Amino acid sequence: MPMHHPPSRTLARVEDRPTWLISRNFQRSSGLLAAAFESAGDGLRSYHYRLLAALDEWGPASQADLGRGTGIDRSDVTAALSELESRRLVKRSVDPAHKRRNIVTITPAGVERLLELDAIVDDVQEQVLKPLTVAQRRQFIALMVKVLAAEDESLTSAAPNP
Amino acid sequence: MPMHHPPSRTLARVEDRPTWLISRNFQRSSGLLAAAFESAGDGLRSYHYRLLAALDEWGPASQADLGRGTGIDRSDVTAALSELESRRLVKRSVDPAHKRRNIVTITPAGVERLLELDAIVDDVQEQVLKPLTVAQRRQFIALMVKVLAAEDESLTSAAPNP
DNA sequence: GATTGAGTGTTGGCTCGACCAACATAGCCG
DNA sequence: CGGCTATGTTGGTCGAGCCAACACTCAATC
Numbered sequence: 001m002p003m004h005h006p007p008s009r010t011l012a013r014v015e016d017r018p019t020w021l022i023s024r025n026f027q028r029s030s031g032l033l034a035a036a037f038e039s040a041g042d043g044l045r046s047y048h049y050r051l052l053a054a055l056d057e058w059g060p061a062s063q064a065d066l067g068r069g070t071g072i073d074r075s076d077v078t079a080a081l082s083e084l085e086s087r088r089l090v091k092r093s094v095d096p097a098h099k100r101r102n103i104v105t106i107t108p109a110g111v112e113r114l115l116e117l118d119a120i121v122d123d124v125q126e127q128v129l130k131p132l133t134v135a136q137r138r139q140f141i142a143l144m145v146k147v148l149a150a151e152d153e154s155l156t157s158a159a160p161n162p
Numbered sequence: 163m164p165m166h167h168p169p170s171r172t173l174a175r176v177e178d179r180p181t182w183l184i185s186r187n188f189q190r191s192s193g194l195l196a197a198a199f200e201s202a203g204d205g206l207r208s209y210h211y212r213l214l215a216a217l218d219e220w221g222p223a224s225q226a227d228l229g230r231g232t233g234i235d236r237s238d239v240t241a242a243l244s245e246l247e248s249r250r251l252v253k254r255s256v257d258p259a260h261k262r263r264n265i266v267t268i269t270p271a272g273v274e275r276l277l278e279l280d281a282i283v284d285d286v287q288e289q290v291l292k293p294l295t296v297a298q299r300r301q302f303i304a305l306m307v308k309v310l311a312a313e314d315e316s317l318t319s320a321a322p323n324p
Numbered sequence: 325g326a327t328t329g330a331g332t333g334t335t336g337g338c339t340c341g342a343c344c345a346a347c348a349t350a351g352c353c354g
Numbered sequence: 355c356g357g358c359t360a361t362g363t364t365g366g367t368c369g370a371g372c373c374a375a376c377a378c379t380c381a382a383t384c
Binding site for chain 2: 360361362363364365366370371372
């Protein structure tokens, strides 16, 4: 249960900077998320949720594909899947076509847990957005999406040595 | 130089959730920030910047006050200040009134470095906000501030065992 | 067919920011 | 004086994000 230790004063040169606001929003949001996940019993964390969601939405997949799809590193996928597997939320089986490859499947129990986590996560959305009106929420989301749109166009002019 | 490994696919149940968008925005923003700080030469990171800024804005202060003011844990303040001190950007001297207390002061070199970092950080703001118009930037900032306003009013209804 | 090269899963490690606990010391206040 | 709090320091933990190296499998190329 991570306690909340926000700064007690505001730094003028920092308080209105987007990077700072983003960082504080993230801290708050991820704190609420962590608390919610923790109260859900199992030691499942965000990696587990993302992996379960990916398996549910995309169907069985190899670990490498899961990693690429979710943006989680191969090694972290391995670790998280092991934890999921030990809770019987996921099953690993060898791909007959490529013996080196695992095919990961979500189990019925995994789907069940995923739905519980979905509800928890939805709850946190509400908490986070609480101060905003419905219209503002839409705006907020739209703006964040727009900011992220530049995510790949990042070849500006900062690479002296190619 | 941390490479950028975003998810290659989008998770339907996740892609529009504010917590997810906040998290991705944070990742992008902090990635740019880290890259910018790294290119600044010294191994200074965000803690150092916040502490230098605090000292510059609030004047000399004890480590405990710095910690409370910036929201950085006492122990992390100690460590970061030691690194700043070894670079002569900050000076520690014992408070004559309270021998246990250090009075930390930013040096001229510290102010100088702070200004450089300021420029770097400002640059990152631009990068982050690039996709937005001026009006949208204002909105974005205002919305983030508003969301954060609820930061302390967080006694909802999720504590079964007090 | 044997040799390369790429992809896969796993192990083990690292960094950063955010925490927390314990301790010795210093000051305060009863 | 004895307790109490505050301070700085040491030495951890954790989650998320990374990276490197290895063993192995497969496909393509020589």
